Amino acid sequence: MNMPRPMDEKYKMLIGGQWVEASNGKTCTAYCPANGEVLATFPDASKEDVDKAVKAAWKAFDGWKKISPQERSALLLKIADLIDANLDKLAMIETLDNGKPIRETFGIDVPLGSDHFRYFAGAIRAEEGQAVMIDDQTMSIILREPIGVVGQIIPWNFPFTMAAWKIAPALAAGCCVVIKPSSSTSLSMLEFAKLVNDVLPPGVLNVVTGRGSQAGQFLLDHKDLRKLAFTGSTEVGYQVADAAAKKLIPATLELGGKSANIFFPDAPWDKAIEGVQMGILFNQGQVCCAGSRVFVHEDIYDKFLAQLVKAFNSIKVGMPWEKDTVMGSQIDQNQLDKILAYVHIGEKEGAKIACGGTRAEGNGLENGAFMKPTMLVDVKNSMRVAQEEIFGPVAAVIKFKSEQEVIDMANDSEYGLGGAVWTKDINRAFRVARAVETGRMWVNNYNNLPAHAPFGGYKKSGIGRETHKVILDHYTQMKNIYISMTEEPFGLY
């Protein structure tokens, strides 16, 4: 099947309800990582453009914060409907820009996005403040007010879904947004902006595009933002936290991981085999919470491994727009080089390649950044391939004997984002899930990330929780109205 081309050739940014080019005329180019073809151009925003966007957001804020929860909810539901009505186009554009297979963008990424808007549309209708009598004559009222204009930066691994994770709660809370997608994957965000520009008042949502060192840094440095939100690497997370601290504003951060996918002898077998693949092959392993350390109990190690190798070797790596492709392209050649470098490091450290370990070629794949599903075995938890985030379809398989041993190894990581325990023993499931120091522990599943269940990291994996109404606290601030109903002076002065 030839590569489809549903996208525009040229995109502009959305600032104050208007489509604009960069003030200095600079552009970036979007490429399809599966074949290197140019997809489109989009602006490389200047400092002036970012400033315009923040000003437009503040101009819109006065009106947007006063819109009733009922009206805001209706708008969010309309946005969800628009996403669903444009599923085919959004999914294909995401696939071509990112390299991930169409079966994932169509079945998961875009639908998760629309559901996010539906979830928060419902959440805000049930939000209430509090009132209490401090004493017979004194009342305390607690209200939550939108924090203001927020700056958001999202990564290239789930561009559309991450946009929904950021925008839906911010708008639901009554904030106005300036968001910057990754310069590697800006197209689905810009297509989304085209859909909602007729729905939202001008300036409520502003999209600036461009390089991290330019548009991204200008956004982080802007003095008039009231909050920063970031999903990406821990290294850049430090920069975002620093930028927020300098302005004394809050930041929520969803950062990197090296999560433990733990398999006990009584794991539901076939589902567990799928669970390894869900953990490390989904999105070509380019997932912050990927189950990249696979801990297998010694009693099932040989048999489990043999079946895993068979499963990994039968994965169809192919052009991402083809319906039967299970694994598409990595985001670009640099990322592929990084993955291959880690495989080489793993071998030097003493691990062995049970399958994969090289780039995927043949049938035109050599023109793209394709990697074979890879399993490193005989891995020790102290090896670099078990401690450092590879961000590719490379499972580091580690044998364990006891529950306490695997808990200790799972926790021997600077990260704490995700993880899973596979067992039919409910007591063991709860013991392990509670003992592993991560924000999310799946039990007998992996990489399910719906709204309604909070997601976020411990340790160096981040601050704050998303995909749940608790994020509304981060986009609002607490106002206490303290009322004295007496008319006589207190007698102090």
Next chain:
Amino acid sequence: MIDSNTQVEEIMKIPGVVSYFIENRVSPITCSGPFPQPLGKLLELKKVADPDAFIAGLNDFLTERGIELKEDNE
């Protein structure tokens, strides 16, 4: 010639350069894209013990492969 003020984004335009970084325990690219600041800042963040040696090694790596950093003319 790369120095501590060279933007990591520019360095990442050089094919094959990522392997030098990974071998030397510095990841210049992540799901955020290339680290969005100068090389010196990245090395400081990664607590590289001898940033000058890292940078000298990087320049040698490129020289051995006949690669030069192109100026960003945009």
